[in-house]
Amino acid sequence: MPAQPTGLIQSVSRALRIIERVSAAPRPVPVKVIARQCGLNLATTYHLVRTLCYEGYLVRLPSGGYVAGPQVAERFHEMVDGFHRPPRAHAVLRHLALVSGHTAYLARLAADHLVIVDLVEGDRSPWIEDLQVGLETAVHATALGKALLATLARPARRRMLATHGMPRFTPATPTEPAEVEAEVCRLRPGEVVVEHGQFRGGVCCAGVAVPGDGPQTWWALGASARGAEVPTRLVTALRTAAADLS
Template structure:
């Protein structure tokens, strides 16, 4: 949640969402009593919310009486991804980039100041990055994808995005202030391939670039603190392919 709390919140909706969030975060199914305790709700309210969410398909009740996420959550997830109007041939370009370079390829966009990964094609030369998966929100200030998209924004808008999101430290190398990031981007021009080395994950490097004429960025990741020149060249070619498409 971001920004000031609206004065006209519907409390029952907020509580239901809090229940979903707690069930989603848990590493095992939860009982209603545990849900009530974690959400700070009384037991009667929790039973009403859980029954409603089960009826609508957002929670699923196991035979032992515990609850986990229901199928409607997955449906909304796929609808959310589908709502992003991706460039034509985006998935094909990503798959070709991953196959040609051997590195995992990502497609992302800034949406309301949040960096959303929309598509991923896995490659064997990249580590598994759990925060860079389709549908997830990730850090614009610490990732090459985010930096490439931020670079394309006017300075005032960029500062607003960074201030709203915050600059969480992922590693000792992560930029810790807006000024640090502005200094890092100062020597780059919009559309240029942007790299980060160990800022998002230790011993992982990423590169990203904005597709000309769009608000999309393509990126790749690599083990170690360097992006192989061949992989960077393949990334540039993929950006051009997507721009032409």
């Protein structure tokens, strides 16, 4: 986590903490539980929860428990729209998933974070809970991330890896910057990248960077498959999709 800045508004931090806790809960959360989980006194929690309900970020159910409100979903859609996907991006993903049968992804770097911007599921790929629209994912252990790392200068790559760390997901995950650098430095932007079980065991992925319409703007188009090897025809379909997107 970055160092805590000075001048934080505690009530804002507390309200955001409540939204996070309630949104992540598998069932409605009573206000006393919210207070305990967020480390707040009950009176403060009541005031914050009432305000969040008024603003639409929480909803109180007849049972007395609270769930995330419609404004949470609104902010999510605004965030995804803010990435300004290429106009035909979803159509390209849908066609890639249709002809290959594999899940197709679109991702980009945003403030040094790798974010999934769009996807279309395919029956031949496993459902991966950490690769969903709006979620940040691992730049060092995914083909999407490596395809985009190849578009950066070496100092920028090293800074990104150092900032976010390199957690181990499987025994095959690279955990040292030199490991990723040795792989990425040989790639040209737009070349297909393949990873084997580095992010999820028994899953392999292919990714390719596609230039956007602005300077230094790149998208990553990718697909996942079960097993240890990416099918050759999936790589071919991915190249065709990248050409369509660009």
